[in-house]
Amino acid sequence: MTAKTRQQEDQGEEIMADSSQVVKMAKKAFLSGKTRSIKFREKQLRQLLKMYEENEDQILSALATDLCKPRQEAITTELEVLKNDLLHIIYNFKDWAKTEKPSKSAVNILDEVRILRVPYGTVLVVGTWNYPFLISLQPLAGAIAAGNTVVVKPSELAPDSAEVMAKLVPKYLDPTCYHVVTGGVPETTELLRERFDYIFYTGSTEVGRIVHRAANQHLVPTTLELGGKSPVFLDSTADLDVAARRLLWGKCVNAGQTCVAPDYLLCSKQVQAEFVARAKALLRDWYGKGAIGSPDYGRVVSDKHYWRLTKLLENASVAVGGETDASVRFIGPTVLVNVKPSDPVMQEEIFGPIIPIIIVDSVFEAIDFINSREHPLTLHIFSKDRTVQEMIVSKTRSGSVCINETLLQMCVSSLPFGGVGYSGMGAYHGRHSFETFSHKRSVFVKNYNRIGEKLSASRYPPYSEGKTSFLKFLLKHRRGVNLSCISYFVVFALGVAAAFAGSALAQVISANEDET
Known part of the structure; x- marks a missing residue:
């Protein structure tokens, strides 16, 4: 055995020991019963809010380092969404946690029936890198409100954000109940070998399958927030000036690295020509001579993702943009035309600032195209025609639908957020987060x-x-x-x-x- 192999084995054993110890501590804390207290939960939730408020600069700095995320984007799409969803939970979770007394039939006239909202136990939350704080800590709030203990595993691809979480969470929250484990694939792998009571994962469909297989070993319930190719249908009845702004904004935020970002556009040749003309003008207005020199445009997270995206541009017909710079992992907002369904850019979720356009001659053709593919996380419709809107909604399947807008459905705490089929299972946000991490326990009492x-x-x-x-x-x-x-x-x-x-x-x- 070489010295290098022995060192790797020693590191692996250390990772296993650390993971096991963290999970053991979290389980012990849950069994102590302290998280069952509504008062305790409320204190932890308010401490989490205090953590956001007192460390805004540190959080924004980490996002700038990891993703070159502009300050305004970091505040409005991550920090403020976290705060507002958390406030919604704080104001309402006591009502959600109340015992429910369902109706009874004649046969149970003298019996007592009730439904308790009880925590699952110890929960694993595996976050991802594109919105590192939002995607790791928003589920944490729901799990706390439901009375669970939690282990959070942030993505190693946003290392500064992960380190900030690892430093702040035990400072503000009960360190026996809530833990952050940093590291890469080995650490995640070891955590998945532990027996949790619930697993919440956000990321790719490929890794989602691995997580689901690991959960199945212990029959652990799982929420998978995945992704997919979220289509946009744009017809001639839409206000094309407004639609182009909203669509491009949804694609440019975080350099297109958003799970519900518009992935491809379905429209007629006439609408394509008008959209391309507006896109050129808009990008000049927003970024001047080029997005690469703008402080308002982010960067691709890693070299691996940069080269993956540039490969999608090879032999493509670029109508707008197309600029790249490997030294700073920059890919400018790009619109592709003459795209065929068999092209590489149509075979995977893009997760970058590239919009391919597929020509369709009618809403019926668009519906057939959408239904020929896996169910997307979200579906965008830009049309003033209510008949068209309802037709697409009723004849397709997706995790959510966003009409005449992009991304903003993520900010509505009362709406469940989640996928269907290959785009995921389960949902969260607001009350739906509380319910995701709560088991409905029925109680029947006969005198x-x-x-x-x-x-x-x-x-x-x-x-x-x-x-x-x-x-x-x-x-x-x-x-x-x-x-x-x-x-x-x-x-x-x-x-x-x-x-x-x-x-x-x-x-x-x-x-x-x-x-x-």
């Missing part, structure tokens, strides 16, 4: 009172037609009926009368049999 036992005595042998008829009456679901107190009393009285009548009849029959 030992004699009347109730008399009422349900028909279930016991020996069976008879009379007993069967009575039980069918009690069990029957009555459409649209939620029995009121008076109705309960009436049904109860009838049931008691029937029960006693049945008992008396049985006694008479028994007496006659004895005489005989």
Whole structure:
């Protein structure tokens, strides 16, 4: 065995020990019961808000280092979204956590039924690099509100952001309950070998499969926030000036590295010509002589992703943009025309500032094209025609739909955010985050009172037609009926009368049999 191999094994054992220790501590904290307290949860959530407020500059600096993210983008698409979603949770989670008392049927008239919102236990949140704070810490807030302990694994591709999280989270939150584990693939792999009670993953479909397989080893419930090629349909009824601005903005934010960014455009040749002309003018207005010299435009996260994106531009027909610079991982906003469905740029999620245009002659052709591919994370529609809007919504499937806008559905805490099929499973944001990390535990309580036992005595042998008829009456679901107190009393009285009548009849029959 070489010295290098021995060193690698030693490092691997150290990673395993560290991961195991962190998970063990988080599980021990959960079993102590401290996270069950609503008061404790609220304190942790307010501490998380305090962390955002007191460390804004440090967070923005990390985002600038990792992604060259402009200050305004970092504030409006990451920090403020985090704060506002967290405030929504703080203001409402006590109501969400209340015991639910569902309606009862006649057969359960004397029984107590309730639904408890209980935490799963110890949760693993695996974040990604494109919005490192938002995607790692927004699920954390929902998991805290639901009463779980949490291990957060931020992406190693945004190392400064990961280090800031690792430093701040134990400073502001209970360090026995909430942990941040930094590192790369080996650390993530070891964490996935641990037995968590819930796994929440954001990232690529390819890695999502690996996470799902790991979760299946222990039958652990999982939320997968993946991606895919999110299409845009643009027709001639849209306000093309506004539509072009909104569409290009959605593609240029974070240099196109957004899971719900417009991936490709479906439109007619006429609309394509008008869009291309507007795109050229808009990009001059926004970035002057070029986005590479603008402080308002980000960069590709890594050399690997840079070369992947430039490869998609090879032999492509560039109508707008196309500028690249490997020394600073710069790819300018780019519009491609004469694109065929079989082209490389149409085979994978682009995750960069490139918009290919596919020509379609009608909304029906656009719908067929969308349905011929995997379900996207989101679907964009730019049209003033409500019939067209509703037709596309009703005849396609996607995680979400955004009409006459891009990205902003992410900022609405009351809307669930999540994919379907290859774009993911499960959803979060606001109440949906709380529900994702909560198990609905049903509780049924039956008392030992004699009347109730008399009422349900028909279930016991020996069976008879009379007993069967009575039980069918009690069990029957009555459409649209939620029995009121008076109705309960009436049904109860009838049931008691029937029960006693049945008992008396049985006694008479028994007496006659004895005489005989």
